[in-house]
Structures are given as C-alpha cells and as structure tokens.
Amino acid sequence: MMEKLLDIKDLCVFIDNKIERKEIIKNLNLCVNTGEINAIMGPNGSGKSSLAYVVMGHPSYIIKNGDIFFLGKNIKNLSPDKIAKMGIFLAFQDPCEIQGSTVFSILKELYVSKSKKLVTISTFSEILFKNMDILGLAHDFAARDLNSGFSGGEKKKFEILQMLVLQPKFVILDEIDSGLDVDALKVVATGILEAKKENPDMGILIITHYQRILKYINPDFVHIMQDGQIIKSGDFSLVDEIELHGYNQYLDGEKKDA
Ligand code: ADP
Numbered sequence: 001m002m003e004k005l006l007d008i009k010d011l012c013v014f015i016d017n018k019i020e021r022k023e024i025i026k027n028l029n030l031c032v033n034t035g036e037i038n039a040i041m042g043p044n045g046s047g048k049s050s051l052a053y054v055v056m057g058h059p060s061y062i063i064k065n066g067d068i069f070f071l072g073k074n075i076k077n078l079s080p081d082k083i084a085k086m087g088i089f090l091a092f093q094d095p096c097e098i099q100g101s102t103v104f105s106i107l108k109e110l111y112v113s114k115s116k117k118l119v120t121i122s123t124f125s126e127i128l129f130k131n132m133d134i135l136g137l138a139h140d141f142a143a144r145d146l147n148s149g150f151s152g153g154e155k156k157k158f159e160i161l162q163m164l165v166l167q168p169k170f171v172i173l174d175e176i177d178s179g180l181d182v183d184a185l186k187v188v189a190t191g192i193l194e195a196k197k198e199n200p201d202m203g204i205l206i207i208t209h210y211q212r213i214l215k216y217i218n219p220d221f222v223h224i225m226q227d228g229q230i231i232k233s234g235d236f237s238l239v240d241e242i243e244l245h246g247y248n249q250y251l252d253g254e255k256k257d258a
C-alpha cells in the first residue's frame with residue numbers, strides 16, 4: 001500500500017551566517033510516497049542542495065515555518081544522526097574525504113548499527129562484494145580510505161554503494177550524475193535501480209540538471225525549483241520541455257526581464 005513517506009509542508013528556511021539573514025526556501029510543499037521516484041530540477045542556486053540539507057537536519061539552516069514529516073513523524077527538530085537512523089540517506093553532491101577509515105570498516109559499522117546484529121567479516125564481505133560488483137568496483141576498493149584520492153566517478157559510486165548496502169527507506173541523490181562520463185552514469189543508474197528493485201517501497205528524490213540520468217531512472221514526478229520554491233510539477237514530459245526551452249519559460253514576466 002502506498003503511504004506518505006516524506007511530506008514537506010509550507011517550509012520556510014533561513015540561513016544566518018552572521019553577515020546576512022537570507023531566506024533560502026520559501027513556502028515549499030513536496031510529498032513523496034513510498035515506492036515513488038521524484039525529481040527536482042532547477043537552475044544553480046535555486047535551493048536544491050539546501051532543501052536536502054534541511055531534510056537531513058543540517059544545523060546551519062533555521063526552519064522559520066512549516067514541518068517535515070517522515071512516515072508521519074515530524075522530524076524538523078531532530079539531529080542528522082537520528083534522521084539517518086530513521087532511514088533517510090543523503091548522497092552528497094560533494095562527498096568529503098576521511099582518512100583513516102576504510103570503505104570496508106565504515107560500511108560494516110553502518111551495517112551493524114542499522115541491522116542491530118553482529119556480522120562476521122566473511123559474511124559482510126559477501127554482502128559488500130556483491131554490491132561492489134553491481135557498480136563495477138574492484139574488490140580492493142574496499143581497503144581504500146573514504147573518498148581519499150577517489151576519482152569523481154568513484155566518489156559517486158561509493159555513495160550508491162552505501163545505498164545498496166544500507167537499504168534506506170528514503171534516498172536523496174544530490175547531483176549524483178554531475179561529472180560522470182556516459183559509462184559511469186549508466187553504472188550509477190543501474191545501482192540506483194538495483195537498490196530500488198531489492199526494496200520496492202524505497203522512495204527516491206533525485207536532484208539533477210540533466211535529463212540523461214532521468215532517462216534511466218524514469219521519475220514518477222518532476223518538480224522545477226526556482227528561487228526557493230517549487231514553481232511547477234508534472235510528469236516526465238516536463239524534462240523534455242526544460243531541455244528544449246530552459247527554465248526561463250516558467251518565470252513570470254517581471255522576473256524574466258530582470
Ligand atoms: P542549488 O543546490 O540549487 O544550486 P543551494 O541550495 O546550494 O542551491 O543554494 C541556494 C542559495 O542559498 C544560494 O544563493 C546559496 O548561495 C545560498 N546558500 C546556501 N548555503 C549558504 C550558506 N551557508 N551561507 C549563505 N548562503 C548560502
């Protein structure tokens with residue numbers, strides 16, 4: 001049965017960086033049901049990454065108004081670790097490097113913490129390698145330090161590897177396709193679809209500028225974000241519309257002239 005997974009209601013968000021107090025998300029509404037794939041497209045600086053961070057509980061953002069419900073529970077005042085434990089996963093646009101933690105050790109820790117049962121090294125290796133194979137990652141990748149010296153493609157694949165191993169309930173993919181060549185893009189898309197196949201109830205929110213990944217992922221709904229708001233929602237045909245005429249066509253006359 002389909003139910004509301006992530007439900008954002010009348011969200012207004014500010015950022016206060018001592019120099020200025022800036023409204024970044026303006027009265028935004030968005031609902032993603034279980035099993036659904038929603039895409040957000042929009043020009044640079046429209047607030048897409050900020051929205052992802054706010055959902056994850058990033059402390060720099062101040063929620064002025066509105067609520068964020070996840071499976072019916074209001075998560076707007078929860079810390080990122082609690083939100084992650086509830087089953088929300090964010091694949092970062094620019095993942096950070098952590099030296100001294102290997103891919104294997106960190107994923108094993110996360111897996112144990114999520115499944116709440118101990119796992120032997122050999123059992124976990126099996127799980128990990130099976131998923132690395134989907135992404136075409138050589139097994140010695142498991143011994144590497146987190147994101148340290150990873151190529152752009154490896155960083156993105158590692159984000160998808162986490163998604164495959166942890167099987168979150170809801171995934172936000174922030175520009176997972178940026179900087180990928182055609183082959184890597186195909187592999188990343190395959191990984192996303194594979195995770196979804198294993199867990200059909202998984203909800204996905206994919207943030208992107210390009211139609212190419214959406215051709216593989218085939219979202220149920222497409223939303224256009226501009227200046228902190230969702231200004232239009234529709235089906236896949238919106239993607240072609242954007243590709244043909246850009247984002248400007250959706251702006252009102254006043255903003256268009258500016
Ligand atoms: P997008 O992901 O759509 O490109 P972002 O969410 O990264 O957009 O940014 C939206 C707006 O918020 C931009 O104008 C950006 O400069 C601003 N912004 C984001 N984070 C901060 C911050 N920490 N301090 C000041 N402004 C910020």
Ligand code: MG
Binds near residue numbers: 048050174
């Ligand atoms: Mg961004």
